[in-house]
Amino acid sequence: DSGVTQTPKHLITATGQRVTLRCSPRSGDLSVYWYQQSLDQGLQFLIHYYNGEERAKGNILERFSAQQFPDLHSELNLSSLELGDSALYFCASSASRDTEKLFFGSGTQLSVL
């Protein structure tokens, strides 16, 4: 158990819908990272937050947004969903601002039908 909690574990929805994925980092970790994993693209970096502030952005679509709240949990919002958004979404946390050691959650499997 990495100590990072992601909910829900599975999500099935329809095209055009909006969903919110939630991540609770390990106790005391200030950094939260979001990744998307698909068979054809591998593990893709989406966004990094440190202590509530956005620190780095990857190839995150404009339809996707994220935030980190004062209690350090984070949410990833995906809107106007398309079939191609079906993937595993991982959250990871680390104690510091740098990427020295990331602890990953078990992921949310999103299926867009």
Added chain:
Amino acid sequence: TQLLEQSPQFLSIQEGENLTVYCNSSSVFSSLQWYRQEPGEGPVLLVTVVTGGEVKKLKRLTFQFGDARKDSSLHITAAQPGDTGLYLCAGVWPLGTDKLIFGTGTRLQVFP
């Protein structure tokens, strides 16, 4: 094109065999990390290599960072079924940012 290319993409071997997985880039990295991901789980960090030419051993796993810090390898001796999983290398790119990018991955299956 991925910045970190891994080879082979798939590897299927018998228990007791040795294997090597490669992680290559045309760019220089300050350090490279290796993760293992099992089905239904997130990646778990195995090791970080920092110095060019560095060799680190973790039981039956040997990690090497290339002298030019553009590549790394993972060698497993006497593979066991418990080694089965997806092996990923990762590094920060661009340098000085907070973006940890992952390689294309090597899926290893070890049969008893």
